[in-house]
Amino acid sequence: MQQLIRGRVLDFHADPQDTADNHRLWENGAILVDDGRIVAVGDHADLSREGLEEIDHRPHLILAGFIDPHIHFPQLQVIASWGAQLLDWLNTYTFPAEAEFADPAHATHMAGLFLDQLTAHGTTTAVAFCSSHKASADALFTAAHARDMAMVAGKVLMDRNAPAAVLDTPQQGYDDSDALIDAWHGKGRQRYAITPRFAITSTPEQMEAAGALARAHPGCHIQTHLSENVDEIEYTLSLYPKARDYLNIYESYGLLSDRLLLGHSIHLEPREIARMAETGSRAVFCPTSNLFLGSGLFDHDGLRSAGIVSGIATDVGGGTSWSMLQTLAEGYKILQMRGQKLHPLSAFHWATRGNALTLGMEADIGTLAPGSAADLVVLDARATPAMALRMERAETVSQELFILQIMGDDRAVAQTYVAGRPQKRKIAV
Numbered sequence: 001m002q003q004l005i006r007g008r009v010l011d012f013h014a015d016p017q018d019t020a021d022n023h024r025l026w027e028n029g030a031i032l033v034d035d036g037r038i039v040a041v042g043d044h045a046d047l048s049r050e051g052l053e054e055i056d057h058r059p060h061l062i063l064a065g066f067i068d069p070h071i072h073f074p075q076l077q078v079i080a081s082w083g084a085q086l087l088d089w090l091n092t093y094t095f096p097a098e099a100e101f102a103d104p105a106h107a108t109h110m111a112g113l114f115l116d117q118l119t120a121h122g123t124t125t126a127v128a129f130c131s132s133h134k135a136s137a138d139a140l141f142t143a144a145h146a147r148d149m150a151m152v153a154g155k156v157l158m159d160r161n162a163p164a165a166v167l168d169t170p171q172q173g174y175d176d177s178d179a180l181i182d183a184w185h186g187k188g189r190q191r192y193a194i195t196p197r198f199a200i201t202s203t204p205e206q207m208e209a210a211g212a213l214a215r216a217h218p219g220c221h222i223q224t225h226l227s228e229n230v231d232e233i234e235y236t237l238s239l240y241p242k243a244r245d246y247l248n249i250y251e252s253y254g255l256l257s258d259r260l261l262l263g264h265s266i267h268l269e270p271r272e273i274a275r276m277a278e279t280g281s282r283a284v285f286c287p288t289s290n291l292f293l294g295s296g297l298f299d300h301d302g303l304r305s306a307g308i309v310s311g312i313a314t315d316v317g318g319g320t321s322w323s324m325l326q327t328l329a330e331g332y333k334i335l336q337m338r339g340q341k342l343h344p345l346s347a348f349h350w351a352t353r354g355n356a357l358t359l360g361m362e363a364d365i366g367t368l369a370p371g372s373a374a375d376l377v378v379l380d381a382r383a384t385p386a387m388a389l390r391m392e393r394a395e396t397v398s399q400e401l402f403i404l405q406i407m408g409d410d411r412a413v414a415q416t417y418v419a420g421r422p423q424k425r426k427i428a429v
Helices: 086-102 104-120 134-146 170-184 204-216 230-239 246-252 270-279 287-292 300-305 324-337 344-359 385-391 397-407
Strands: 003-012 023-034 037-043 053-064 066-072 123-129 151-154 190-196 221-226 260-264 282-285 310-312 376-379 413-418
Touching: 003 344, 023 053, 053 344, 053 397, 053 413, 066 260, 066 282, 066 310, 066 344, 086 104, 086 134, 086 230, 104 123, 104 134, 104 413, 123 190, 123 221, 123 413, 134 151, 134 170, 134 190, 151 221, 170 190, 170 204, 190 204, 221 246, 230 246, 246 260, 246 270, 270 300, 287 324, 300 310, 310 324, 310 344, 324 344, 324 397, 344 397, 385 397
Parallel strands: 003 053, 066 123, 123 151, 151 190, 190 221, 221 260, 260 282, 282 310
Antiparallel strands: 003 023, 023 037, 053 376, 376 413
16 A cells, blocks of 8 residues: 655755765655555655545655665664773673574574664664574564565674683584575575684684675575684784785685775785775775774775775664664764764765665665665654753754764654664664
8 A cells, every 4th residue: 555754854865975966955844655665756736536545744854775885783782881892892792792693592682782772763674693503583584574575694704712611613514504594585685694704713614604605695695704803803803814815815715896885994015905995895984883892983085085885883883873874973083083074965875875786785775765674763853951952953855964974863763764664663672
């Protein structure tokens, strides 16, 4: 059944860093939805008709739903674990929590809560690391498929330098991943990401297996971590002494392509930057995690000028917020420290169409173009008394977006739609 979702509608069709003609705003707009897809977007007067169901969100802004291209499903109870740097944090908090996901019942329970948190914060698609257990990926895909929610995810491959409870073997990792791809990749809106956690936790034999999976399944994404922390880089190179640099490890196993998502990508050598640009490999900026773990400051403008496409992500649970609004706020501050600017139009483009481009999924998500999935976020820039007070002085949509970016969180998300169905509700705990 068709329905009309009404409000102030904002849609990006180009990158604000490339052109001034980058978005359209309908002050009295509407989105016509049918069977989970966008049929049309425009002025309410042009789309309304007698008998058509309407949902009125005025005066709120309606945009394409947020996309989070780097998040850890098993870490939803690890977020806000008191500080340490990356390697200590993994061993102290992350690996013990991930061991629990060997239990299918635990993984299933957590999958529902994970998706509830995403949609409560306006996120409609995520790229997720599961645990090393096949059950964790099955649970997440099952929950996302039941909601018709686009998910890109994969079972982590890791066969060393972690507790036995979270390790697999090269053969088990290959077999589990291959079975998950057969079961889930392309089923409804589900997509698989081949997921070697990072070079520290994979032997050369397992990296060979990851490369074999990538060759056997070229339509899958690949996700891992790169150059997050200086101690991590030093340890990684000690494990792969023949590698020219960190990226060369992934390169030598045939993993570089425009399907590869490289979380963090902070401390890069010139050769690594050149090879990422040549192969189309993507960098993913994780600002709250980078600050929380003291990892470093992402060089967005430098990578962009080199021709590298970057996404921006929460990285929960090293990241400190599920909110893409808060992620954009901390990204703004990091880039300020770099002497770089993040305009609010660029920020909201990045969290929607920009992240869709990073994933190569812009035909389905990230915009309000007819034919796209009706994945939407409704934003209330007056959600708190402080925001309402500040909005009294806002005169442009850019100023409104910046208030949302700097002051907003899940309270500013009035509603989230996944495939045209509202998701926002009180989260049970």
